[in-house]
Amino acid sequence: MQNNETMSAAAPRQLDRLDGRAREVMFTGARTANSFADTPVTDAELSEIWELAKWAPTAANSQPLRLLYVRPGENRQRLVKHMDEGNRAKTASAPAVAVLATDTQFHEHLPAVFPVRPQLRDTFAANDAMRSATATFNATLQAGYFILAVRAHGLAAGPMAGFDAAGVDAEFFSPGRYRSILVVNIGHPGERPWFGRLPRLHDDDVVQWA
Amino acid sequence: MQNNETMSAAAPRQLDRLDGRAREVMFTGARTANSFADTPVTDAELSEIWELAKWAPTAANSQPLRLLYVRPGENRQRLVKHMDEGNRAKTASAPAVAVLATDTQFHEHLPAVFPVRPQLRDTFAANDAMRSATATFNATLQAGYFILAVRAHGLAAGPMAGFDAAGVDAEFFSPGRYRSILVVNIGHPGERPWFGRLPRLHDDDVVQWA
Numbered sequence: 001m002q003n004n005e006t007m008s009a010a011a012p013r014q015l016d017r018l019d020g021r022a023r024e025v026m027f028t029g030a031r032t033a034n035s036f037a038d039t040p041v042t043d044a045e046l047s048e049i050w051e052l053a054k055w056a057p058t059a060a061n062s063q064p065l066r067l068l069y070v071r072p073g074e075n076r077q078r079l080v081k082h083m084d085e086g087n088r089a090k091t092a093s094a095p096a097v098a099v100l101a102t103d104t105q106f107h108e109h110l111p112a113v114f115p116v117r118p119q120l121r122d123t124f125a126a127n128d129a130m131r132s133a134t135a136t137f138n139a140t141l142q143a144g145y146f147i148l149a150v151r152a153h154g155l156a157a158g159p160m161a162g163f164d165a166a167g168v169d170a171e172f173f174s175p176g177r178y179r180s181i182l183v184v185n186i187g188h189p190g191e192r193p194w195f196g197r198l199p200r201l202h203d204d205d206v207v208q209w210a
Numbered sequence: 211m212q213n214n215e216t217m218s219a220a221a222p223r224q225l226d227r228l229d230g231r232a233r234e235v236m237f238t239g240a241r242t243a244n245s246f247a248d249t250p251v252t253d254a255e256l257s258e259i260w261e262l263a264k265w266a267p268t269a270a271n272s273q274p275l276r277l278l279y280v281r282p283g284e285n286r287q288r289l290v291k292h293m294d295e296g297n298r299a300k301t302a303s304a305p306a307v308a309v310l311a312t313d314t315q316f317h318e319h320l321p322a323v324f325p326v327r328p329q330l331r332d333t334f335a336a337n338d339a340m341r342s343a344t345a346t347f348n349a350t351l352q353a354g355y356f357i358l359a360v361r362a363h364g365l366a367a368g369p370m371a372g373f374d375a376a377g378v379d380a381e382f383f384s385p386g387r388y389r390s391i392l393v394v395n396i397g398h399p400g401e402r403p404w405f406g407r408l409p410r411l412h413d414d415d416v417v418q419w420a
Contacts, residue, residue, distance in 0.1 A: 015235070015398065017364035022232040025225070026362065027262040027355075043419070050417055052237040054410045056358065059371045061408040068418045075420040113409055137350055137371070137391070144354020145237075148266065152236065154227035161269045161347070172420060181347070188225065198271040199323055200264045207260055208278045209253070210285040210382060 031194040033156035036187035041096040053149035058138040064106035065142035068099040084162035094185035101178040102139035158185035241404040243366035246397035251306040263359035268348040271324045274316035275352035278309040294372035304395035311388040312349035368395035
């Protein structure tokens with residue numbers, strides 16, 4: 001699609017960068033909250049989180065992530081009972097909770113969202129293993145985007161993998177189609193909302209150069 | 211760990227939000243680049259990308275993502291031959307390329323990075339299926355963080371799942387330990403760097419409320 005002559009002739013476009021304050025909001029200053037103030041999180045705020053996260057990239061624009069926002073009340077109790085014991089109190093008390101799931105039938109949307117190769121729908125329909133792997137991988141990428149989009153809105157995220165996924169699926173979703181992958185508490189941080197920051201690996205244990 | 215009485219008494223901390231320009235950089239204005247200007251990307255820039263991405267959360271602070279930065283030259287050619295044909299030209303011409311992999315032995319670091327439960331190392335050592343699932347899931351979350359951290363630095367990312375992962379692993383990594391999950395081209399956008407923006411799903415197809 002491109003060659004080096006064409007690219008050398010192009011004036012590089014300078015993209016904007018995040019300033020130091022925005023980097024703190026998204027990465028260096030943000031923390032996983034374990035307790036929340038009782039300031040409500042509005043449905044409009046929750047909709048705006050997705051309005052940001054939805055633009056980040058997925059393979060073949062497949063967008064397999066699905067969200068279930070569970071507000072306080074009876075439905076929250078239906079969710080809490082499927083959380084691991086150590087996650088129940090914070091999930092019960094968060095102003096909002098999102099269940100993140102992957103749509104194993106995401107390929108049905110491909111002709112609409114990836115019109116350049118509408119035949120991909122049938123390719124995925126014919127290959128359950130590839131479809132499942134693509135659904136899980138891309139929904140998980142989108143879960144990463146989602147967590148950062150929560151932060152972009154000035155809210156704290158509390159992602160939790162400790163829950164009974166099959167139980168949550170049976171409780172809230174049509175049989176067999178969605179598979180929940182992560183539960184995320186959302187709110188303003190409360191009192192003593194986080195522990196001391198845990199160490200990150202040394203760069204030498206993570207980054208290689210070739 | 212918390213109760214509602216304590217939380218009601220807490221003054222909510224107001225976290226900062228991203229302004230409109232920063233939202234554009236990260237989400238609404240950012241695009242996946244398919245061609246790059248020949249402006250170099252320095253090793254310092256590549257190190258800074260990880261310096262941001264490493265702070266975003268993983269389960270039990272497990273941090274299973276590993277990065278291999280492949281600079282132009284002979285090593286790049288070793289990578290390009292494992293890319294799907296449609297990805298070869300852009301991978302060959304990108305100023306920098308990152309291979310993102312998961313460390314299947316991430317649990318060896320847990321006593322250092324999650325000292326509150328050092329026994330988790332042995333739990334993961336004894337359960338290959340759980341260890342593999344945790345490695346893949348959390349490294350994929352981190353891949354999402356990484357793509358957004360590239361953007362935070364004013365660079366365009368070009369993530370690609372179309373490559374021979376087993377071939378890349380055999381080419382660059384110790385046998386059996388790392389499994390590559392994504393390859394990301396990094397640079398300043400070149401001429402005609404992206405196609406028309408593809409449609410996102412309607413919110414009604416993604417977001418449910420309970």
